[in-house]
Amino acid sequence: MKKVLIYSLILVGCFACNSSNQDFVLNNSNTMISEKVEALLAKMTLEEKIGQMNQYSGFMDFTGPQPKGGQQAKKYKDIEKGLVGSMLNVHGVENVKAVQKIAVENSRLGIPLIFAFDIVHGYKTISPIPLAEAASWNLSLIKRSAEIAAEEASAAGINLTFAPMVDISRDARWGRVMEGAGEDPYLGSLIAKARVEGFQGKDLGLPHTIAATAKHFAAYGFAEAGREYNTVDVGTTTLYNTIFPPFKAAVDADVKAVMNSFNVLNGIPATADQFLIRDVLKKKWNFNGFVVSDWDSVGELKNHGFAQDGRDAAKKAIIAGCDMDMESYHFIEELASLVNDGEVDLQLINDAVRRILTLKFELGLFDDPYKYLSKKREKETVYSQKFKKDILNIARQSIVLLKNNNQLLPLKKDHQQIAIIGDLAQDKTSALGSWRIASDDGKAESLVEAMQNYPATNSIRYAQGPKFIKGDVHFVKELNVNTTDKSGFEEAIKIAKQADIVIMNLGEHGFQSGEGRSRTKLGLPGLQQELLEAVYEVNPNIVLVLQNGRPLTLTWAEQHIPAIVEAWQLGSFNGSAIAQVLYGDYNPSGKLPMSFPRSVGQLPLYYNHLPTGRPNDPSQQDVFKSFYIDQQNTPLYPFGYGLSYTQFKLSNFSVNSFSESNEFKVSISVELTNTGSLFGTETVQLYIQDPVAQISRPIKELKSFRQVSLNPNQKKLINFLLSEKDLGYYLPNGDWIFEKGKFNFFIGTSSDTSLQAELNLQ
Ligand code: BGC
Numbered sequence: 051m052k053k054v055l056i057y058s059l060i061l062v063g064c065f066a067c068n069s070s071n072q073d074f075v076l077n078n079s080n081t082m083i084s085e086k087v088e089a090l091l092a093k094m095t096l097e098e099k100i101g102q103m104n105q106y107s108g109f110m111d112f113t114g115p116q117p118k119g120g121q122q123a124k125k126y127k128d129i130e131k132g133l134v135g136s137m138l139n140v141h142g143v144e145n146v147k148a149v150q151k152i153a154v155e156n157s158r159l160g161i162p163l164i165f166a167f168d169i170v171h172g173y174k175t176i177s178p179i180p181l182a183e184a185a186s187w188n189l190s191l192i193k194r195s196a197e198i199a200a201e202e203a204s205a206a207g208i209n210l211t212f213a214p215m216v217d218i219s220r221d222a223r224w225g226r227v228m229e230g231a232g233e234d235p236y237l238g239s240l241i242a243k244a245r246v247e248g249f250q251g252k253d254l255g256l257p258h259t260i261a262a263t264a265k266h267f268a269a270y271g272f273a274e275a276g277r278e279y280n281t282v283d284v285g286t287t288t289l290y291n292t293i294f295p296p297f298k299a300a301v302d303a304d305v306k307a308v309m310n311s312f313n314v315l316n317g318i319p320a321t322a323d324q325f326l327i328r329d330v331l332k333k334k335w336n337f338n339g340f341v342v343s344d345w346d347s348v349g350e351l352k353n354h355g356f357a358q359d360g361r362d363a364a365k366k367a368i369i370a371g372c373d374m375d376m377e378s379y380h381f382i383e384e385l386a387s388l389v390n391d392g393e394v395d396l397q398l399i400n401d402a403v404r405r406i407l408t409l410k411f412e413l414g415l416f417d418d419p420y421k422y423l424s425k426k427r428e429k430e431t432v433y434s435q436k437f438k439k440d441i442l443n444i445a446r447q448s449i450v451l452l453k454n455n456n457q458l459l460p461l462k463k464d465h466q467q468i469a470i471i472g473d474l475a476q477d478k479t480s481a482l483g484s485w486r487i488a489s490d491d492g493k494a495e496s497l498v499e500a501m502q503n504y505p506a507t508n509s510i511r512y513a514q515g516p517k518f519i520k521g522d523v524h525f526v527k528e529l530n531v532n533t534t535d536k537s538g539f540e541e542a543i544k545i546a547k548q549a550d551i552v553i554m555n556l557g558e559h560g561f562q563s564g565e566g567r568s569r570t571k572l573g574l575p576g577l578q579q580e581l582l583e584a585v586y587e588v589n590p591n592i593v594l595v596l597q598n599g600r601p602l603t604l605t606w607a608e609q610h611i612p613a614i615v616e617a618w619q620l621g622s623f624n625g626s627a628i629a630q631v632l633y634g635d636y637n638p639s640g641k642l643p644m645s646f647p648r649s650v651g652q653l654p655l656y657y658n659h660l661p662t663g664r665p666n667d668p669s670q671q672d673v674f675k676s677f678y679i680d681q682q683n684t685p686l687y688p689f690g691y692g693l694s695y696t697q698f699k700l701s702n703f704s705v706n707s708f709s710e711s712n713e714f715k716v717s718i719s720v721e722l723t724n725t726g727s728l729f730g731t732e733t734v735q736l737y738i739q740d741p742v743a744q745i746s747r748p749i750k751e752l753k754s755f756r757q758v759s760l761n762p763n764q765k766k767l768i769n770f771l772l773s774e775k776d777l778g779y780y781l782p783n784g785d786w787i788f789e790k791g792k793f794n795f796f797i798g799t800s801s802d803t804s805l806q807a808e809l810n811l812q
Pocket of ligand 1: 138212265344345565
């Protein structure tokens with residue numbers, strides 16, 4: 051025992067003395083790291099190796115079904131025995147230090163733990179939900195938001211985030227659409243890259259960076275009927291062309307971890323899918339990081355009817371390529387005997403452990419396992435006001451103006467009687483959204499606060515209206531939405547009658563989207579629609595400010611309400627961001643990253659669908675066409691849509707091809723003019739179509755975009771250059787192909803494009 055202790059101390063001592071500048075450089079060289087990994091691996095017993103592949107949740111926050119009682123003590127004992135490689139849900143310098151100390155000072159080899167946590171849109175300072183950020187289409191700000199999250203989280207001891215979530219999603223019933231970048235693989239890939247780069251920075255050894263995890267591999271966003279954890283059945287054409295690209299982009303950006311998804315994909319649970327993990331991710335894409343299961347997704351192989359018991363589940367998951375087991379305990383309980391019985395090759399274990407240890411070296415944890423654990427830095431960084439400017443900026447840029455009749459917006463700053471109505475307007479928790487586990491309730495700036503403090507001389511009155519949610523909102527199966535108690539209507543109607551303008555702040559509660567929050571109805575929940583209609587009866591001068599984590603069905607509002615602002619859930623500086631947009635101090639520039647349906651029956655709904663054999667022609671009465679008899683095919687608001695307080699015009703569109711180094715290139719140019727009277731930013735979008743190909747191709751696909759800010763009357767020529775890699779696609783077998791022939795090019799300020807040209811590339 052004494053010997054073990056001395057040995058541990060020597061190791062700890064060595065780690066500490068490794069932190070000179072010279073070693074820092076050496077540590078970051080891949081060869082040096084791989085040599086160190088091999089040296090350490092050679093010292094490890096089989097049990098210790100498997101221990102590195104075991105990830106436990108701490109007892110601070112639960113992000114999955116809670117483990118059966120009495121396990122806390124066992125978990126700590128396992129850390130002592132070197133049987134744990136990583137912890138999740140332990141955060142804050144003091145907590146992390148206490149747990150890290152057990153691993154480093156008490157286990158035989160003193161291998162430090164990786165502390166992982168879901169930093170999805172901020173640690174304590176909360177940025178807009180990821181879907182909202184995606185609406186900014188501003189890649190550098192999205193990257194900045196991830197950088198800030200990394201800086202704050204690393205100061206609280208976190209080494210690895212389970213983000214970005216890069217699942218493409220086409221179905222707003224699925225609550226987790228709020229975590230992703232929407233429906234488009236091109237935009238989704240750029241955002242995946244920006245987020246990975248933001249979290250990881252240039253060097254993971256630097257104190258303000260954390261490793262990222264691309265999740266959930268793969269196809270979780272295609273859960274049937276939008277029901278959480280449901281089956282997925284999609285063909286390989288969709289996999290390669292739509293679902294994989296953001297994961298590939300994350301891997302190309304050197305993401306350090308990839309998380310399995312819960313779903314079955316074409317009959318095989320993703321956590322045990324060799325095709326997904328070994329063939330595509332690790333072999334074809336050469337992914338060198340490690341694959342972590344989702345919470346108990348190894349154990350759930352039994353529920354899927356794919357494994358007969360824990361042993362079978364562990365065997366199938368490791369063979370498929372899953373390197374780390376989150377919270378099923380099957381790796382730690384079963385892998386050693388599977389190896390000893392010759393059922394699992396030791397090389398698979400070694401490979402997994404190499405991947406995990408490599409990240410520990412890259413993070414610098416062997417140099418100093420306590421390097422992210424400064425109380426002083428934590429105090430200075432967490433909730434620091436220095437983040438406000440950038441987070442507020444991304445919040446403003448995430449807002450999408452959906453409608454603005456009669457220039458109701460921007461609001462005038464004086465002599466206006468403004469009524470603000472809606473329970474969400476004073477709610478300081480809901481706007482933080484879902485998946486912000488560490489952040490504290492009541493920390494978001496409310497809309498009422500921001501409007502009351504705004505430098506304007508309007509008179510602001512507020513009425514809550516009926517209570518929206520009753521009771522606790524945390525981890526309850528169903529939020530208790532008020533559908534009966536109408537007290538509050540009277541006061542709301544009274545102040546609306548007396549106002550020049552009514553701002554109605556309605557939508558979803560922050561916990562009505564996110565994991566485990568699938569919905570079949572996408573209208574305004576509770577009494578909100580009734581309230582909106584009742585207020586409209588007495589004063590139709592309404593600005594509807596929506597706050598929601600997913601597209602909603604807003605058909606009535608679109609028909610009646612003159613101004614509609616999509617403000618999602620914007621995080622810590624929610625109120626100011628909305629107020630600045632309402633007053634025109636920021637001219638809205640956001641564009642929808644997901645189509646908004648007219649009704650739930652249209653889902654899944656996405657702009658880049660295939661043509662059908664019988665495309666609908668709304669001008670004809672023919673019944674044998676692809677359409678609904680009770681609803682249009684088109685979305686209420688299409689992908690890429692969003693207005694500004696100024697107007698823009700596109701003209702002088704030209705498309706030319708040339709050949710360079712034996713490759714076709716297409717140059718596209720278009721002129722953008724600000725024809726309105728205010729400074730503003732427009733996002734010019736370029737789409738293509740390959741109208742005849744070996745397989746049917748989408749009617750339109752986004753291939754590039756530019757954000758341009760112009761003064762009134764100013765114009766700018768915008769040039770795009772596409773090459774064969776932008777024009778080709780993946781065949782169902784995964785081979786990439788470019789086919790010569792006709793291509794269509796579309797330019798617009800949404801996916802509902804206004805300009806079109808054709809080229810024949812021969
Ligand atoms: C979620 C993951 C998350 C994990 C750990 C699971 O329930 O699906 O996205 O990273 O919990 O919190």
